[in-house]
Amino acid sequence: MRPYLDDHDGIVLGHTHIQHKATIDGRLIVNPGSVGQPRDGDERAAYAALDTVTDEVDLRRVEYDINRVISRVEECGLPTQIGTRLLDGS
Structure with missing residues:
Protein backbone atom coordinates (compact mmCIF):
# COMPACT_ATOMS: atom_id res chain seq x y z
CA MET A 1 0.00 0.00 0.00
CA ARG A 2 1.28 3.43 -0.92
CA PRO A 3 -0.60 5.93 1.26
CA TYR A 4 0.74 8.93 -0.68
CA LEU A 5 -1.38 7.83 -3.67
CA ASP A 6 -4.57 7.00 -1.76
CA ASP A 7 -6.22 10.31 -2.66
CA HIS A 8 -5.24 10.35 -6.34
CA ASP A 9 -8.11 9.54 -8.70
CA GLY A 10 -6.11 8.82 -11.82
CA ILE A 11 -3.84 6.43 -13.60
CA VAL A 12 -0.59 6.66 -15.50
CA LEU A 13 -0.07 3.88 -18.00
CA GLY A 14 2.12 3.01 -20.92
CA HIS A 15 3.18 0.39 -23.43
CA THR A 16 1.16 1.86 -26.32
CA HIS A 17 3.94 4.33 -27.18
CA ILE A 18 1.28 6.98 -27.83
CA GLN A 19 1.37 10.12 -25.72
CA HIS A 20 -2.10 11.06 -24.47
CA LYS A 21 -4.09 12.54 -21.62
CA ALA A 22 -7.81 12.44 -20.93
CA THR A 23 -10.32 12.79 -18.13
CA ILE A 24 -12.89 10.00 -17.99
CA ASP A 25 -15.59 9.94 -15.31
CA GLY A 26 -13.65 12.60 -13.42
CA ARG A 27 -10.45 10.54 -13.37
CA LEU A 28 -7.24 11.58 -15.06
CA ILE A 29 -5.70 9.08 -17.49
CA VAL A 30 -2.13 9.79 -18.70
CA ASN A 31 0.16 7.97 -21.09
CA PRO A 32 3.50 9.80 -21.10
CA GLY A 33 4.56 8.28 -24.44
CA SER A 34 7.94 6.73 -25.09
CA VAL A 35 11.56 7.29 -25.93
CA GLY A 36 11.82 5.35 -29.14
CA GLN A 37 9.41 3.24 -31.11
CA PRO A 38 6.91 6.05 -31.63
CA ARG A 39 3.45 4.95 -32.67
CA ASP A 40 2.28 8.48 -33.48
CA GLY A 41 4.83 9.42 -36.13
CA ASP A 42 6.78 11.84 -33.91
CA GLU A 43 10.30 10.48 -33.41
CA ARG A 44 11.18 12.82 -30.53
CA ALA A 45 11.36 11.45 -26.99
CA ALA A 46 8.01 11.82 -25.23
CA TYR A 47 7.38 12.20 -21.51
CA ALA A 48 4.93 13.85 -19.14
CA ALA A 49 5.17 16.01 -16.05
CA LEU A 50 2.23 15.33 -13.73
CA ASP A 51 1.21 17.37 -10.70
CA THR A 52 -0.78 14.90 -8.59
CA VAL A 53 -2.19 17.69 -6.41
CA THR A 54 -3.73 19.74 -9.23
CA ASP A 55 -3.92 16.96 -11.87
CA GLU A 56 -2.18 19.28 -14.32
CA VAL A 57 -0.30 17.39 -17.02
CA ASP A 58 2.33 18.79 -19.31
CA THR A 84 16.06 1.62 -36.71
CA ARG A 85 12.69 0.89 -35.10
CA LEU A 86 13.31 4.00 -33.01
CA LEU A 87 12.59 6.03 -36.14
CA ASP A 88 9.03 4.89 -36.81
CA GLY A 89 8.03 2.29 -34.24
CA SER A 90 8.01 -0.63 -36.67
Missing part, protein backbone atom coordinates in the same frame (compact mmCIF):
# COMPACT_ATOMS: atom_id res chain seq x y z
CA LEU A 59 3.00 16.45 -22.26
CA ARG A 60 6.52 17.15 -23.46
CA ARG A 61 8.77 16.21 -26.41
CA VAL A 62 12.53 16.58 -26.81
CA GLU A 63 14.91 15.88 -29.66
CA TYR A 64 17.62 13.27 -29.20
CA ASP A 65 20.32 11.89 -31.48
CA ILE A 66 18.55 8.83 -32.85
CA ASN A 67 21.29 8.12 -35.39
CA ARG A 68 23.83 7.98 -32.58
CA VAL A 69 21.65 5.46 -30.75
CA ILE A 70 21.29 3.37 -33.93
CA SER A 71 25.08 3.39 -34.37
CA ARG A 72 25.62 2.31 -30.76
CA VAL A 73 23.10 -0.52 -31.16
CA GLU A 74 25.02 -1.81 -34.17
CA GLU A 75 28.39 -1.35 -32.39
CA CYS A 76 27.08 -3.53 -29.57
CA GLY A 77 26.37 -6.31 -32.06
CA LEU A 78 22.60 -6.10 -31.78
CA PRO A 79 20.36 -6.46 -34.85
CA THR A 80 20.10 -3.22 -36.85
CA GLN A 81 16.29 -3.29 -36.60
CA ILE A 82 16.49 -2.73 -32.84
CA GLY A 83 17.98 0.68 -33.58
